[in-house]
């Protein structure tokens with residue numbers, strides 16, 4: 001039992017540090033146990049003195065799933081008696097893709113404590129720190145009683161018209177959804193099957209890996225981004241990899257969680273040079289922060305293999321309402337629209353989104369203010385300890401990397417949580433973070449000060 005628990009602890013550690021495959025050496029006498037646990041033998045044998053080992057391998061997600069299916073109830077019993085010194089939780093979260101958002105739990109499962117949102121700092125999710133345009137707030141609060149009970153325009157025609165006008169693209173090049181998550185799930189499940197080949201960057205927004213690997217079950221390759229290259233996509237290296245001829249390539253630009261942006265002109269060159277059978281999904285959730293001229297929406301209308309997905313959640317402060325759109329050639333859009341259920345975007349979301357799009361100056365001012373708050377937050381965090389590495393993203397977050405040898409990202413997140421400050425441990429997203437990087441969303445000045453105070457206290461070892 002102890003041996004199996006140690007193996008379980010190793011698996012949890014690997015998963016929580018973004019590991020995707022394990023390689024293991026196991027004594028041949030115990031081979032049947034390893035195989036039963038889900039490891040696969042490579043057939044290669046290594047001898048050391050009198051002992052023979054088999055070289056084995058396994059997919060971390062599969063091993064974890066199999067372990068929980070078989071031993072879930074035993075593990076839950078053991079959890080009560082094991083002294084678990086790891087920073088990683090004993091049991092993983094549920095089967096869904098792990099996101100930030102633990103802060104929302106403060107509201108209570110049945111929303112009994114809605115006012116608690118004032119007491120916590122939700123820097124684990126990238127929701128806007130500012131409210132939506134006052135016009136949207138007024139429209140909703142003035143009519144919530146009838147808005148709540150009224151069916152929205154079935155295809156969100158008014159919202160599509162407003163998007164077309166504001167973005168300068170034809171209406172038939174736009175499809176809408178209840179957040180980009182809705183569009184990602186609908187489009188990917190329509191386009192891909194288990195024989196499809198997909199390329200993701202590593203690191204990348206985690207939902208993409210979840211959908212392609214665990215919902216569709218595709219073959220997925222990773223294009224590694226490197227800390228020492230500033231997490232930048234190297235266009236030449238990327239172009240070479242694209243020659244593999246993928247069915248779908250996802251590029252989050254600016255990237256979450258690295259916060260790094262690839263210039264639109266460079267990206268267009270990459271797309272032009274790629275095999276024509278490869279479809280690109282460009283996620284521009286944070287593109288508002290890098291300014292006009294950096295969106296590929298207009299390019300996507302003309303190209304027949306590029307789709308730009310744009311969330312209204314973060315840039316327009318509408319995360320709770322759920323609204324997003326994608327821009328592509330009319331033939332791609334027609335397909336996505338066919339797969340869209342009626343009333344996909346709620347009436348409050350449609351009303352607020354239209355009002356938001358009509359108030360660009362309000363948002364431009366908030367985005368500029370975000371840049372100032374971000375710089376202040378980064379400077380204050382950097383001032384805590386010279387061993388910390390703080391990198392400012394181009395969007396509404398900063399990355400804080402802890403020095404080797406001290407507290408890890410999971411420990412920092414856990415201890416800040418006890419102070420009502422929620423941060424995001426990036427370790428499970430990619431092994432490239434080496435368990436040392438947390439992502440911190442920009443909030444208002446007072447909340448940012450709470451973040452800095454909490455991080456400083458934890459790092460100084462205040463209990």
Ligand SMILES: Cc1ncc(COP(=O)(O)O)c(C=O)c1O
Pocket residue numbers: 126178179180181182205252256283285311312313314319323324
């Ligand atoms: C890069 C990226 N894409 C998509 C989403 C999903 O956004 P939503 O479903 O709210 O539109 C997020 C949310 O964090 C994100 O960071």
